[in-house]
Amino acid sequence: MRRKFRTLDEKNTGFVSLGEFRKAMNTCALLTPKEVNVIIRSFKEGVTQFEYKLFESVLFETRFELARSRLMDTNISKMSGHLIDEFMLLDKAGTGKISIT
Secondary structure (H helix, E strand, C coil): HHHHHHHCCCCCCCCCEHHHHHHHCCCCCCCHHHHHHHHHHHHCCCCCCHHHHHHHHHHHHHHHHHHHHHHHCCCHHHHHHHHHHHHHCCCCCCCCCCCCC
C-alpha cells in the first residue's frame, strides 16, 4: 500500500487526497469492503488529505475495532460465564482472586 500511495503522491508530500485514498482503498484486494468503509468514515469532517505514513496504524486500529465488534456480536454472556467458571477452578482458596504469575 505504501508503494501505491507513493505513486499517487507525485509531489512527494506524504499526503494523498481523500479521493485518491478512497480509490486506492477500493482497488486494494488486501482490505475488505467493511474495513474500507470504517477507515473512510473515521476521517473527520473537513479533512481533505490523508497522511499515508499513518496507514498501518489506522488499519491496525480498524481491524482491532472490527474484531472487538465481532466478539461482542457473538454471545459474550456465554463466554464470560465460561471464563468465570474457569477462574473459579483456579481460585482454590475461594478468595475471588487468582494469581497471574
